Amino acid sequence: MFDALTKSAARNIFYGGSLAFLLIFVSLTAQSHFYVVQKSTAHAPLTESVARGKAVWEKHACIDCHTILGEGAYYAPEIGNVFVRFGGDKNPAEARDAIKGWIQAQPTGIPGRRQMPHFDLSAQDLDDLVDFFAWVGKIDTQNWPPKVSG
Ligand code: HEC
Structure with a gap:
């Protein structure tokens, strides 16, 4: 002392x-x-359809190929921002149809391009998935991932 x-x-x-x-x-x-x-997402409260969409995402193990907010496998594009990349911030109805159409049109069979399997999803599953993607797209990730496609 x-x-x-x-x-x-x-x-x-x-x-x-x-x-x-x-x-x-x-x-x-x-x-x-x-x-x-x-x-954070406090301004975008969870809805039933967002929760169901997340369950569809988990049930079909989409994360085995995709990342969501950077988390997951690096075989296929990032999904956290897919709604915005499809123009959902400007035209949500068009982005919704485009994403659903895309999922239903797989696999493309284009040689030399990575393929996504066909998933037998109901109209409800597809709508819920897109609600989930739109919700995830509202999370402020501070520009993560640095490359938009993950
Ligand atoms: C076996 C791997 C695999 C699985 C499992 C898979 N995907 Fe994909 N997905 C891909 C690939 C590869 C692409 C990109 C294909 C291309 O660009 O031609 C893709 C692309 C997409 C796209 C378009 C993304 C973009 O940016 O263009 C969406 C939406 C999508 N997948 C949703 C899903 C959903 C929902 C599931 C689960 C139900 C799922 N995927 C499961 C491989 C997979």
Whole structure:
């Protein structure tokens, strides 16, 4: 101990330090609440169809070939941004039909091109999948993946 550190100086350091860290804690909490949460999906609440679409995605193990938000296999394009890549932010109805049409048209059989198998999905499955893709597309990924197709 320094001789110079009096009891009251030690107490002031204790109270000052506690107050400083309390202020940092409160401001980070406020930042999470007002800034981070708004950029998350809190503004895009889950709907039944989004949840069902995720279940279709899992049931057919689409992730065995695709990534979603960078997570998954690197055989086929990223799916997290597929709705936006198909123009869903500008024309959602057209993007919806295009994605469903694409899935139904597989495999293309084009030589030299990676193939996606045909999945026997109901009209409901396809609609739910697209709702799921549209929802995932709203997540702010801070520009991940760096290459749009993953
Ligand atoms: C065996 C691997 C494989 C599986 C499993 C698979 N896909 Fe694909 N998928 C591909 C490939 C390869 C492509 C790209 C083909 C091309 O560009 O010609 C593709 C492309 C797509 C595209 C278009 C993406 C784009 O950016 O153009 C969508 C949408 C899609 N898949 C959805 C699905 C869904 C939904 C499932 C699950 C039901 C699924 N895929 C399962 C291989 C797969």
